[in-house]
Amino acid sequence: MQDIGIGVVSLGWMGRLHSTSYQRIPSRFPELGVRPRLVVAADPLDANQQAATEQFGFDKAVASIDEVLADPDVEAVSICSPNFLHRDFAVKAAQAGKPFWIEKPMGVSARQSREIHDAAAAAGVATAVGFNYRHAPAVQHLRELVSSGRLGRITNVRCWLNADYASSPEGALTWRYDREKAGSGVIGDLLSHGADLVEYVTGQRIEEVTATSDVFIPERPIPTSAGVGHGGIEVGSERGPVQNEDWVAALASLADGAHATLESSRVAHGHRSDYALELFGTEGSARWSFTRMNEFEVMLEDRGTEHGYTTVLAGPGHGDYARFQPGPGIPMSFDDLKTIEAAEFLSDIVHGTRLAPNAADGLAAAEVCEAVVRSAASRAWERVPR
Ligand SMILES: NC(=O)c1ccc[n+]([C@@H]2O[C@H](COP(=O)([O-])OP(=O)(O)OC[C@H]3O[C@@H](n4cnc5c(N)ncnc54)[C@H](O)[C@@H]3O)[C@@H](O)[C@H]2O)c1
Known part of the structure; x- marks a missing residue:
């Protein structure tokens, strides 16, 4: 070692x-x-x-x-x-x-x-x-379904990342709501994951977007203590303005002609961390949601009269699952995804592989997010520079 x-x-x-x-x-x-x-x-x-x-x-x-x-x-x-x-x-x-x-x-x-x-x-x-989210074994399998051609030509994709971490107007006005400190709001925070997932799973770049966005909770109480993540933060009676987006919806054109819809909210009551991807192809469909991270649904056209989605529990044949659980259907966790990311990073350093999502992927997602922000302002289609 x-x-x-x-x-x-x-x-x-x-x-x-x-x-x-x-x-x-x-x-x-x-x-x-x-x-x-x-x-x-x-x-x-x-x-x-x-x-x-x-x-x-x-x-x-x-x-x-x-x-x-x-x-x-x-x-x-x-x-x-x-x-x-x-x-x-x-x-x-x-x-x-x-x-x-x-x-x-x-x-x-x-x-x-x-x-x-x-x-x-x-x-x-x-x-x-x-x-x-790339590292979820079910997402890895969806990517393989696309690259092996089992879904046929991908025609359209739906991706949403809806959360309720900011749904209370009494939630603290942390750095996340400040345009200088966070940049865009839910666009950089959650839609960036969506841009990466769509491009990673389909293998197609997002080339053009049109979008609309809004701030639904325009002010929040100023924090009086630090916390960890979204929790444990105390607030006073003074309030300040929210400077970046609570919600966004975008249409996107992908390089090989597929279409995508992406939606993201941080104020969606009841959607705790509802991050999902649906793929539609000429020979089948597949979908995954982080709320049920350890399963995916697939519908392949060649099933004859047995039409409809089949639910598949993640197991040792999918992605890095077997490193965490020996048998199928035993749930992995969010923390496991981060362990996979750490392993890929270390492998890239020590063994010169190129496994981890890297700075080029970070830049690609940032370009998509910025085109979304531009489109919400211009109300027009905006190209994603590469
Ligand atoms: N990948 C994911 O799913 C995911 C989830 C949550 C957050 N994030 C990202 O992680 C980053 C951090 O978010 P978080 O939720 O952990 O935030 P957090 O508020 O829990 O932690 C931020 C930490 O930064 C520290 N800090 C402030 N100024 C500093 C300085 N000058 N030098 C060193 N440390 C300083 C604070 O004391 C605090 O401990 C953000 O970019 C966020 O978007 C990613």
Whole structure:
């Protein structure tokens, strides 16, 4: 086993999950021959520094990314900060020659995402971007159904990412609702996953989009404490404006002539984390939803008179399932998807593979998201630059 020194920047929701994902690599992906060592975590909050050493087993915790990048024991970095810090942190990591695994959206704009992509390319460092839904074994299988031609020619795709994490008007006005700190709202936050899923599963680029968006909850209470992810944040009585989108709907044209509809909301009451993809082809259809992550439905035209969708439970024959469960139908979790992402990132660093969704994929999704934002403003079709 080869040790690899890890630095994690920001120990919020994603930083904690990256940390535990690295820790699971030797048991879940033993053939990689890699044992990540949690060297240092950086977070300005004392409580998170304490959690880093006491709960997650980092050798030490510091306040700034600079101390992480200066540490010679750090060979790879996770960047799990609020969006507005991504560009500076990723460019610094690339310039320090450190491969990085960065959360989505990669930058707050397509321009920032391009700067991150270009810095990594210039430095020749491996990258990974947090498009975790790709790694669900059922999604992997849907991709194979498309690439093997079993669904025929893909004619159209429906993708939606509806959540209710922001559905209460009393939810705190965190960095996520600030255009400078987050960039776009639900477009960068959730639709970026959708853009990646559509392109990854169909193998077709999104070339053109037309979209409309809205803010349904225009102001929210200002937070008076920090939290982790969307939870545990206290608020005062003062309120401030929401600066980015709560909801978006888009039509898209794909490179080989397929069409797609994409919709995303962060204020959809009752849709806890309802992320779904439906594929329609000339010889069949298939669909998957994160709410039932461990199954997919398929309908193949060659079934004669037995028409209708068949529900298939994920099992050892699908994607990386067998690394997590020995028999079929035993649910995997969101955290497992992140472990797969960590493994792909480490394999790309150590073995020179190109498995993980990388900075080029982060840039591709950012270009789609920005074209969506432009179209919502211009009310016209907008091309996605490549
Ligand atoms: N892939 C996914 O499914 C997924 C899910 C959630 C969040 N995300 C992304 O992960 C990123 C982080 O989101 P989160 O939910 O973990 O946020 P969070 O609010 O839970 O954590 C952010 C952390 O950043 C820290 N921080 C603030 N300023 C810092 C600085 N200067 N240096 C270092 N750390 C600093 C904060 O103290 C906090 O601990 C975002 O880009 C978000 O879009 C991705």
